Amino acid sequence: MNPPDLPCVEFVELVTEYLEGSLDEQRRAALEHHMTYCTPCVTYLDQYRAAIDAAASLRETDRDVPDPVLHRLLQAFREADRDDPSGG
Numbered sequence: 001m002n003p004p005d006l007p008c009v010e011f012v013e014l015v016t017e018y019l020e021g022s023l024d025e026q027r028r029a030a031l032e033h034h035m036t037y038c039t040p041c042v043t044y045l046d047q048y049r050a051a052i053d054a055a056a057s058l059r060e061t062d063r064d065v066p067d068p069v070l071h072r073l074l075q076a077f078r079e080a081d082r083d084d085p086s087g088g
Helices: 008-020 025-035 039-059 067-083
Strands: none
Touching: 008 025, 008 039, 008 067, 025 039, 039 067
16 A cells, blocks of 8 residues: 655655654655655755755865854755745
8 A cells, every 4th residue: 555645845845854864654655655756856855965965075175164154055955945836
């Protein structure tokens, strides 16, 4: 039995929690099921992971992003996720 359908808008809202491993089993299953048929959401997740990896690599160099700037960037990404009207 497949998990209940998950709209793209909800997928986008849950990506951060999914990557942090903090979703409950039912939501994680719904999100992973959604990825089996929604290529745009898989692309979104891949891009989100790439952005995280890029940001992490900045921390590994001598050119660290100052904490206030990093916090503003993270907040902007979170707000963009919430405000994205495209639905994935």
